[in-house]
Amino acid sequence: MKGSKLMLINYLCMILIGITLFLHLATHAFLGVSGYEQSLTYDSVKGRYEAPASAFLLAVLLIVLAFHSIFSFRTTLLEWRHGKGWTKAVNWGAIAVAVVMVAFGMWTIVAAYIAR
Amino acid sequence: MTAQSGPLKVGGRKKNRFLGWAFDKPMHLERIGMMLHRATGVGLLLYLIFHLVVTNAILGGRVFFADVMGMLSNPLTHLGEIIVVAAVGFHGMNGIRLVLISLGVISGRPHRPDFPYKAPSLNKTEKGALWTAFGVAVLSVFLAAFFIVLGG
Numbered sequence: 079m080k081g082s083k084l085m086l087i088n089y090l091c092m093i094l095i096g097i098t099l100f101l102h103l104a105t106h107a108f109l110g111v112s113g114y115e116q117s118l119t120y121d122s123v124k125g126r127y128e129a130p131a132s133a134f135l136l137a138v139l140l141i142v143l144a145f146h147s148i149f150s151f152r153t154t155l156l157e158w159r160h161g162k163g164w165t166k167a168v169n170w171g172a173i174a175v176a177v178v179m180v181a182f183g184m185w186t187i188v189a190a191y192i193a194r
Numbered sequence: 195m196t197a198q199s200g201p202l203k204v205g206g207r208k209k210n211r212f213l214g215w216a217f218d219k220p221m222h223l224e225r226i227g228m229m230l231h232r233a234t235g236v237g238l239l240l241y242l243i244f245h246l247v248v249t250n251a252i253l254g255g256r257v258f259f260a261d262v263m264g265m266l267s268n269p270l271t272h273l274g275e276i277i278v279v280a281a282v283g284f285h286g287m288n289g290i291r292l293v294l295i296s297l298g299v300i301s302g303r304p305h306r307p308d309f310p311y312k313a314p315s316l317n318k319t320e321k322g323a324l325w326t327a328f329g330v331a332v333l334s335v336f337l338a339a340f341f342i343v344l345g346g
Contacts, residue, residue, distance in 0.1 A: 185250075
């Protein structure tokens with residue numbers, strides 16, 4: 079995929095992060111909870127995974143955060159050093175880390191959702 | 195022109211690949227902003243990985259989750275959380291500034307480079323945007339402290 083297309087996807091991810099991260103932080107501060115401490119209790123956290131809208135929000139946040147963070151880190155690494163081998167290693171490493179991150183996060187979301 | 199191999203030499207001295215990238219001269223506001231943007235970016239990536247591992251504890255059941263949360267409920271962790279929120283505030287606001295620059299929204303029109311040269315990227319709007327990012331980071335500290343320490 080072209081770098082410009084990846085950057086456009088990155089911009090889209092940034093917008094989605096802005097929206098979903100705000101909602102995520104709100105659910106830990108004032109949205110549907112009485113306070114931060116209460117938002118970290120087992121029932122409160124489990125409840126967020128069990129509600130379809132909340133679970134969907136977490137899934138979207140996970141995917142866009144993984145893409146944005148790994149893509150940006152990859153860009154930094156490619157600016158830091160150059161070379162064909164390095165570029166290839168960073169590209170494949172970035173894909174591998176992103177896949178592992180999304181898979182691990184989705185496992186938590188899906189397993190907690192199914193177990194309701 | 196021959197391709198350079200080995201450590202990069204600047205002004206007759208060897209330039210450290212990492213520190214040279216981060217602490218190169220002249221050290222001006224925009225460079226500090228860039229350094230902080232990258233530092234917060236890497237920090238937030240590490241936090242994200244840690245966060246994914248911690249939230250996975252929910253699958254271990256009520257007792258295990260309570261144990262993990264109990265282990266993490268201390269003043270040092272709260273301080274870390276406040277730093278994370280501040281990093282999010284700065285990184286987000288500075289990210290908006292960088293996107294606006296790359297789209298040419300706040301860069302202004304290009305001008306003829308006359309001596310003494312001034313960095314064209316450091317116009318008033320951009321400086322204002324960068325200071326806004328610093329301001330948002332400070333505001334985030336207070337907001338996070340309000341919700342985390344005082345419980346909202």
